[in-house]
Amino acid sequence: MSVLAPENRQARPAPEPGAASMWLSDGWTVTKRNLTKLKRSPDMLVFAVLQPIMFVLLFSQIYGGSIQVQGTDYTQYLMAGIFAQTVIFGSTFSGSAMAQDLKDGIIDRFRTLPMSSSAVLVGRTNSDLVLNGISMLIMMATGFVVGWRVNAPFSSFLAGIGLLLLFSYAFSWVMALLGMSVKSPEVINNASFMILFPLTFISNAFVQSQTLPAPLEAFANWNPVSALVQAARELFGNVGSVPTPDAWPMQNAVPTVLIGAILMLLIFVPLCIRKFASISSR
Amino acid sequence: MIEASGLKKTYRSKSGPVHALAGMDLSVPRGTVKALLGPNGAGKTTVVKVLTTLIRPTEGTALVDGIDVLSNPKAARRIIGVSGQYAAVDENLTGFENLEMVGRLYHLSAREAKRRAQDLIEQFELTEAGNRPVKGFSGGMRRRIDLAGALVINPKVLFLDEPTTGLDPRSRLSLWGIIKNLVSDGTTLLLTTQYLEEADQLSDDIAVIDGGRVIAEGTADELKAQIGGHRVVVTLVNPADAGAAREILGRHGDGEATVGTDGRTVEVGVINGPRALQYVLGDLGQAGVELHDAGMRRPSLDDVFLKLTGRHAENTDENAPAEKENAK
Numbered sequence: 001m002s003v004l005a006p007e008n009r010q011a012r013p014a015p016e017p018g019a020a021s022m023w024l025s026d027g028w029t030v031t032k033r034n035l036t037k038l039k040r041s042p043d044m045l046v047f048a049v050l051q052p053i054m055f056v057l058l059f060s061q062i063y064g065g066s067i068q069v070q071g072t073d074y075t076q077y078l079m080a081g082i083f084a085q086t087v088i089f090g091s092t093f094s095g096s097a098m099a100q101d102l103k104d105g106i107i108d109r110f111r112t113l114p115m116s117s118s119a120v121l122v123g124r125t126n127s128d129l130v131l132n133g134i135s136m137l138i139m140m141a142t143g144f145v146v147g148w149r150v151n152a153p154f155s156s157f158l159a160g161i162g163l164l165l166l167f168s169y170a171f172s173w174v175m176a177l178l179g180m181s182v183k184s185p186e187v188i189n190n191a192s193f194m195i196l197f198p199l200t201f202i203s204n205a206f207v208q209s210q211t212l213p214a215p216l217e218a219f220a221n222w223n224p225v226s227a228l229v230q231a232a233r234e235l236f237g238n239v240g241s242v243p244t245p246d247a248w249p250m251q252n253a254v255p256t257v258l259i260g261a262i263l264m265l266l267i268f269v270p271l272c273i274r275k276f277a278s279i280s281s282r
Numbered sequence: 283m284i285e286a287s288g289l290k291k292t293y294r295s296k297s298g299p300v301h302a303l304a305g306m307d308l309s310v311p312r313g314t315v316k317a318l319l320g321p322n323g324a325g326k327t328t329v330v331k332v333l334t335t336l337i338r339p340t341e342g343t344a345l346v347d348g349i350d351v352l353s354n355p356k357a358a359r360r361i362i363g364v365s366g367q368y369a370a371v372d373e374n375l376t377g378f379e380n381l382e383m384v385g386r387l388y389h390l391s392a393r394e395a396k397r398r399a400q401d402l403i404e405q406f407e408l409t410e411a412g413n414r415p416v417k418g419f420s421g422g423m424r425r426r427i428d429l430a431g432a433l434v435i436n437p438k439v440l441f442l443d444e445p446t447t448g449l450d451p452r453s454r455l456s457l458w459g460i461i462k463n464l465v466s467d468g469t470t471l472l473l474t475t476q477y478l479e480e481a482d483q484l485s486d487d488i489a490v491i492d493g494g495r496v497i498a499e500g501t502a503d504e505l506k507a508q509i510g511g512h513r514v515v516v517t518l519v520n521p522a523d524a525g526a527a528r529e530i531l532g533r534h535g536d537g538e539a540t541v542g543t544d545g546r547t548v549e550v551g552v553i554n555g556p557r558a559l560q561y562v563l564g565d566l567g568q569a570g571v572e573l574h575d576a577g578m579r580r581p582s583l584d585d586v587f588l589k590l591t592g593r594h595a596e597n598t599d600e601n602a603p604a605e606k607e608n609a610k
Contacts (some may be wrong), residue, residue: 017389022389025386025389026386027386029383029387032383033375033379036375037374037375040374040415104368104370104373105366105368108331108336108364109364109366109431110369111385112335112364113359113384113388114359114386114387114388114389115416119387276337279339280336280337281368
């Protein structure tokens with residue numbers, strides 16, 4: 001056995017591709033790897049699919065009877081909240097997966113290859129966007145079964161989906177940075193639970209913020225999760241005659257979410273790329 | 283081919299700064315194999331990480347094939363192959379997919395990446411692992427896939443960080459075979475190991491490292507000449523004979539004989555192992571010293587260490603899976 005057979009001596013890399021095509025091709029290679037991984041270890045996929053179904057059923061069929069929302073039917077009110085909560089939790093996977101790859105030494109392997117410096121991050125956030133997209137589809141289907149309806153033009157419906165996914169994509173980069181900064185993947189799961197659980201529940205996702213005690217109401221009205229929920233509700237035509245709180249982000253939910261997502265990307269994409277250039281397994 | 287000088291890497295820790303590298307100089311000529319031999323925490327992994335662009339040193343310079351790895355890491359990555367201590371293969375991908383992915387990331391064309399992956403699968407006898415996710419395979423198989431990943435582009439310079447640590451003896455032998463084959467093709471290789479025997483088997487030249495710097499350098503023969511070729515070791519039935527045995531072993535050894543902490547094991551470095559053993563056994567018999575066991579062994583890292591530093595290497599159990607080196 002000769003490992004370096006003469007004909008293999010020609011297996012030198014082609015001349016370096018241009019930066020843009022390298023970025024695209026490397027990003028796609030890593031995305032493909034992450035999606036294959038998702039396909040082969042379906043526990044994450046099952047979680048991403050089952051959890052939203054359970055939440056839709058839990059709130060619409062069990063709590064729904066007891067929660068009153070003035071101005072609309074609870075199922076109509078609820079769905080945007082569940083969409084927002086699910087995609088936000090879905091994005092935390094970007095963090096735990098980066099931490100896991102770092103721990104497993106896969107990041108070391110990638111970092112010794114002449115690949116685009118952002119490809120691993122692009123591949124990570126891309127594949128998590130796909131995962132969130134799948135979750136959205138499943139939730140919508142479940143929503144339709146329990147009576148949820150979109151009361152808006154199709155373009156507005158698409159804009160709603162786009163906005164939820166844009167926000168989740170931007171948030172993936174925040175989580176990716178966290179994932180590269182912690183010592184183990186478990187830290188991400190615990191931390192995201194501790195922070196995101198209150199953030200998604202002290203919001204207008206499941207109840208009207210007006211029903212909360214005053215300090216919590218103020219928190220809920222300025223909570224970015226509330227803005228996302230409000231924006232999705234507006235775009236899906238699920239607001240009905242529910243009064244919108246006076247706080248600025250609630251009155252301008254769609255622009256708030258757009259600005260927030262763009263700011264997150266502008267800040268965290270460069271921070272992630274910088275961080276990635278110096279990380280290595282411990 | 284590899285030229286590093288004055289490499290320092292200092293980490294802050296709660297108990298003060300830690301000098302993972304404390305001024306390491308290293309030179310590996312083209313087409314040769316150098317082994318970095320040292321115990322855990324000596325700085326082996328850290329220096330490999332510096333040379334493979336994974337971490338930046340606090341001070342010092344490093345060239346690989348004339349490319350400055352600190353100022354031009356991207357160019358360096360195009361010509362190096364790296365296989366680390368912990369097989370960095372993706373468990374959910376098949377062996378083939380792992381190698382194909384690495385090929386694509388070295389920017390081989392899709393077809394070329396596939397062809398190269400297939401070649402390596404065959405050459406490394408990985409056919410079994412080719413089409414199944416790596417998850418279910420043994421450590422030895424994973425190391426082979428990882429090593430194959432380092433060879434996708436026929437790198438000019440290859441780095442292997444403890445390629446056999448934690449493997450069973452059979453997998454270790456098989457991996458040695460593969461590495462020897464590579465080396466015979468003239469690849470420049472920097473290898474780290476905790477095993478003197480491994481360094482001896484695979485390398486032209488050995489650098490013994492401790493505390494983040496090189497403390498001795500030379501061929502395996504030169505190092506062995508420094509510490510004696512073999513060791514003669516006897517185990518006594520009666521510890522009371524230790525004094526007499528020590529005197530007899532010292533008579534035929536190259537240097538003082540030592541008595542182990544158990545009070546019954548006496549050993550000495552010798553130049554000609556078999557002959558010294560014959561004399562030692564003859565003399566011990568005449569002196570009426572009863573033996574539980576007697577034999578020769580090859581010098582270990584611990585012997586090298588004891589000789590060079592006057593203290594024991596911490597981890598000398600040849601078969602113990604090594605602790606992860608503390609290199610952040």
